[in-house]
């Protein structure tokens with residue numbers, strides 16, 4: 102790879118051995134992927150910052166690194182294992198709290214921004230179209246590429262941290278036009294009340310890491326957020342195009358591509374496989390990825406229409422979002438709280454260790470369903486449906 106004089110100097114230790122080590126990660130990654138050079142990034146998103154996912158070795162690594170390095174570009178961070186800056190609505194042990202605090206202290210000492218959200222694009226750190234990023238949160242990566250028209254590979258924890266400290270990333274994959282081309286055209290048959298999260302999960306499972314060009318749908322921005330998150334959880338799709346909707350769809354060459362059709366039956370049988378009935382949830386949780394202002398308003402409206410603005414069943418109801426959205430939308434937050442909804446900041450139903458307290462959880466997100474059921478996360482029994490269905494059945 103061609104390195105600038107400054108990048109070469111960093112590699113030789115001009116900014117200390119730890120930064121040189123991190124630069125070596127980026128150079129190796131670039132060489133492995135035939136990158137020609139390292140390019141500056143507009144921002145970095147670090148994921149996996151809950152103690153539940155990081156564990157002791159990750160915490161110790163981060164604490165050591167924090168003694169020596171500082172971020173060079175805006176670095177936003179994913180949800181933590183509990184509502185670190187909130188009113189303590191998420192039940193965690195003192196032991197877990199202490200371990201999570203160590204991670205948070207190390208991140209902030211490095212200069213990371215206390216966003217605690219998987220939707221950095223709903224904060225003041227929303228990148229402009231065309232920005233190059235080094236984001237690690239898969240739902241944010243697919244959103245940035247597809248909806249924002251920014252450019253990011255799906256980074257791992259080490260490469261994202263390395264980009265945060267050095268301010269650069271190897272130029273390959275989604276940073277180049279050829280890495281953003283679709284390889285399959287998906288025709289979605291018309292369907293009333295299409296649950297975009299289910300469509301995304303179905304596609305993720307079927308496509309693996311292929312980039313789809315979707316026809317037959319007109320999703321709104323929040324629909325694309327839900328669909329993309331599910332696609333990148335059930336598969337590892339890094340980007341999608343939607344005909345007539347997304348930034349780069351019109352530029353794509355489709356001749357000769359594989360084709361696929363998805364109909365209501367495919368989606369219905371996928372939803373059945375997730376589990377829709379047969380139990381009562383201990384917790385209803387929405388906001389995966391973190392709820393946008395539009396999703397909070399939608400929830401408040403449904404609760405008004407269906408429940409006269411008050412939850413009735415007594416089953417705990419969470420909506421997970423970020424502190425910036427809460428601060429900027431106090432009215433709708435107050436409406437939800439007075440309906441009995443717990444508006445949760447800085448964490449989520451998946452990365453908080455809540456499996457024991459809530460062994461059965463109802464979610465509207467196929468991404469949350471995917472992870473909550475996993476033994477390595479919470480091993481919960483999951484019930485799945487649209488927000489409307491969850492409220493009709495259990496709220």
Ligand code: F3S
Pocket residue numbers: 179180219240330388389390391421448449450451452468469472
């Ligand atoms: Fe975000 Fe948690 Fe879902 S980090 S994408 S709300 S699993």
